[in-house]
Structure formats: C-alpha cells, structure tokens
Amino acid sequence: MTGKERLYLYDTTLRDGQQTQGVDFTAEQKRRIAQALDELGVDYIEGGWPGANPTDSAFFAEPPALKRAVFTAFGMTKRVGVSASNDPVLAGVLDAKTPAVCLVGKTHEFHVKTALGVPLEENVQAIADSVRHLAAQGREPLFDAEHFFDGWRSDPDYALECVIAAAEAGARWVVLCDTNGGVMPARAAEIVAKVAEHIPGDRLAIHAHNDTEQAVAVSLAAVEAGARQIQGTINGLGERCGNANLISLIPTLMLKQPFASQFEIGVKPEQLSRISQMSRLLDEVLNRTPNRHAPYVGSAAFAHKAGLHASAVAKDPSTYEHIEPQLVGNERIVPMSNQAGRSNLVRRLREAGIDVAADDKRLPELLTLVKEREEKGFAYDSAEASFILLAHQYFGTLPQYFEVERFRVSVERRYNAKNELISVSEAVVSVLVEGRKTLSVAESFDPITRADRGPVSALDEALRKDLGAYQSYIQDLRLVDFKVRILSSGTEAVTRVLIDSADDQGGAWSTVGVSANIVDASFQALTESILYKLLRSGAPAPRRLGVA
DSSP states (O other): OOOOEEOEEEEOTTTTGGGSTTOOOOHHHHHHHHHHHHHHTOSEEEOOOTTSSHHHHHHHHSOOOOSSSEEEEEEEOOOTTSOGGGOHHHHHHHTTOOSEEEEEEEOOHHHIIIIIOSOHHHHHHHHHHHHHHHHHTTOEEEEEEETHHHHHHHOHHHHHHHHHHHHHTTOSEEEEEETTSOOOHHHHHHHHHHHTTTSOGGGEEEEEBOTTSOHHHHHHHHHHHTOOEEEEBGGGOOSTTOBOBHHHHHHHHHHSTTHHHHEEOSOOHHHHTTHHHHHHHHHHHTTOOOOTTOTTTSTTTTBOOTTHHHHHHHHOGGGTOSSOGGGGTOOOBBTTBOHHHHHHHHHHHHHTTOOOOTTOTTHHHHHHHHHHHHHTTOOTTTOHHHHHHHHHHHHTOOOOOOEEEEEEEEEEEEEOTTSOEEEEEEEEEEEEETTEEEEEEEEOEETTTTEEOOHHHHHHHHHTSOOGGGGGGGTTOEEEEEEEEEOSOSTTOOEEEEEEEEOTTSOEEEEEEEESSHHHHHHHHHHHHHHHHHHHTTOOOOSOOSOO
8 A cells, every 4th residue: 555645547549539620539549549548547548439430339339348447438418308218319329338427517607608509597407407317327526627627717606506516416536627727727726626615636637638748747636626527638739729648748747846746657667667658659649749848748848968967867867857868768869879779679679579688788889779760750659569560670589471572553543444533553562481482463453342553552451462481470460550750851752661560360550651652551561561561470480491
C-alpha cells in the first residue's frame, strides 16, 4: 500500500479528438490507439458515440480487446417527454454493450431554456432518469455536465441541482465540463471545491478545453480542489483549440509536487518511459509532424545549444532540466554527446529480445546509424517493427528469409469494354527464396468492385504471391493502413511511407520506407512488413541462400 490517493485518467481522444478539424479516424486506427492507451495505463477509454457515424458503428461492432481500461460509450441524456426505456438515442448507446456509458446533459439554465426549450425542472428529471436507467442496465454511469462553469456563473443553484440529481441517481462520476475553455484555474478550483461539499471528490471529474491555453492548469487546479478523475486527450487533440493534454498531465502528476507525493495513477514508471512514443504514435496515425517543442515529449524539450549552457548541462543536467529526459522516454540533445540516447536504445533493444550490455562497444555505432537514418526521414518511434529489423540486421541475427532481386511497376490509363476511363497498375517482382527464383505478377484492378486499388496494392500482391516455404506464415497478414508524408519540398522531395499491418493472432506493427520515389518507399515498407511477420512468427532460417 502506498498510502496515496487514487486519481483516475479518462481519455477522450477517440471522440473529442475526432472533432478536430482535419481529423478523421478509421475504425482500425481507433483500435490501434485504444490498445496503446490501454498499455499506457489509462483507466477509461471513451470510444465515441455509437451510431453517430459509420466509423463509430464499425468500431463498436468490433471493439478493441482491452486488458485493464474500462471501455466507454458516449451519448446524451434522454429527451424530455420520452421515457428512458423508450428513447431511441439512449437505446443505441446501450446497444454498444460497453461496461461504462458517459451521458452529456445541459446544466446551463440558458441552454436548457433556449436550446432544449423545456422547463428547468424537467431537464433535471431527464438527467436523473437517464442515469438511473444506465445503472439499472448494469452499466457504470457517468454524467458529463456540459457548460457547467458557464452555468455556475449564470445560475449556480441550478447547475448544482443538475449534478446533484445525477449523483443521487447513481452516477459513478459527475464530470464538470469547461466546454468553451474559458474558466480560469483559480475560479475552477473555487467552484470544484464548492461542488465537493455536496458530491464526494472521488466521484468528481474535470473535463477542460484549451481555448485559453490553460486546460492542463485548470485540470490540476481541479484536482487540488477535490476532483479525482481527469479527462483529456493525447497531445491535447480536440475541437477548436483542443482539450487538456494527457501527455503533459501524466508526467506532471507522477513527477511534480504536491501531486507525486499525494496521488497515484494507473500509469507506472516503466509505462511513463513510453509516453513520448505514445505521443508520436498519434501524430503518425494522423500523418502530422510532431511538435518539437511539446513539453516532456518534444524532440527539443531537452535540447541545449552549444557554449556555456551546454557546458553547464554536461556538468549538472539538473541545472537546466526539470526532470531526467529518460523518465518520459525522451533524450537530452547536447552537441558532441550521444550518451543520453544510449540508455533509451538499450531499453528498446531488450524489449525487442536483443539482450545487450549497456557498455557494449557496438552501441555507439548503432545509435549513430539510427540517428543518421532518422535524419533522412525514417521514423523509428512510430515504426517499431522497422527498428527491430534494423537492430537484428546490425547484430547479424536477422535470417535472410528472401531476397528481392528486382521489381517493376507500370501504370496504364485506358478505356475498358464499357468505355469507362480506368487506371490499372501492374507489378512484377522477382524474389529469391531458398535458392529458388520466382517471378510474380499482379494487377491492381479489382474485378469485384471494379476499382483500381493502386500500385502499392499490386506490389503487395505480387510480393506475397509466392514465398515458397514461408507462404503459410503470411496467410493471415493484412495491411491495415498506408500513410504518405512529403518530408521536403522541391523537385527532389523525400517521401516517407508508413504501413500498418496486422494478423489474426492479434499482432499489429508498423514499418517505414523513405525514398525520393514514393513507389520505392512503399516497397521498402511492404518488404519489412513481411520480414517482421516472419520474424515474429518464428519462421525458420532458410536452408539455402544461393541460386540453384
């Protein structure tokens, strides 16, 4: 027993994050993010609003297999004039069969009168009836008090009446939401403390938006005032200016006083060391450039210029760094020194099953190789499978399952028999497997959907057509996502391709390719996806390497 009070983390990336302009998750991307959040140690993962759109419907139809986090659906309280058991929207949320359900309801009297157009007391009754109905169905109810702080400013008695009704009806958590992101930290703390006089703090949550760049501060102030659940998103994703950033909140709660000595969360120190990777994973899923200056996890968060400053850091890092970078999976950047990156490299190698000593003389060269390739555009934080292959290759432990001798892709635009203008890609791949040379051809045109799947699809099919003794190992391999990023502009632009893959054993991995030629970059990532699948499946080394 630590004697510390428990704080709970509730992630809303998959719902609030999807409201960000320009963000549109696929169901598979949602599953990948949910798995990563579960591994990080988040307590609740809100998946979205079941039935709100085809993506959310598909996501809830095949939910992620979570080991510890409580999977949660989001919806709204029942309509006034309809019973909770007959409300179709409420029924749709319950049909998702998630262990917990969070319902949003109005607590600002102005919105009740103008937006809903119903009497104030009937809105209170609708909140209570909805929460009570969830509890009767065996779900863990949460009530999201929309525009709570604005409602408090307008009519504190009514705002308080709404959340008390939810609590008395059985809400496990009452969520005080700063929906427009305008409340100041000190004012938020004052209001939370007053609410805590009526609702126990271990049933109070804070949900802050970042419109004044203070969502993290508001969340921490609410905790000091009594709230025991914090809601937020990875990298602060969210509509308008975003939500409270869990990537900043988690290390602050674990490493900074007074929080570190008073509270504990579900994230453990070894999981905290992967939080930089979690941040970059989301950026790669969204095909975004990571914020170099993001607190804790940005590549420049612990960067020091040369000169007196760097000299002082070398003698005493605590002089200019508020924490050790390794605690959050980051590294110190100081000219003429790669020492900070070595411990991170050793950890990643051991996680990949490559056990090396911290003083292994080969590490500096490997570290230099990784940094050089990342300078060229390879993103190993997001393509862990490619890093593992690179490490095995460097240490001489990667079996040469097959060798691609050459490949060719052609694209033809023509009219078909129905006089429709179509594009068709054809790929030819020559592969050497156990001394046997094969030549495989595939087209991108799908005769069923009558659509062109593109040159990468043709390459993938041709590469996987005949791998001899290894064919059985890749039968369940499937490509889940394909992302392209142009890393530099001009006629010599460099392209990075990230490919997400999965198999029927629950495995999911990412590989990366970089080239001035998008097809070449794609083929690199495709090839490594297959190599990693063979490696993780325990495929035996080839019996023969040369050509017969």
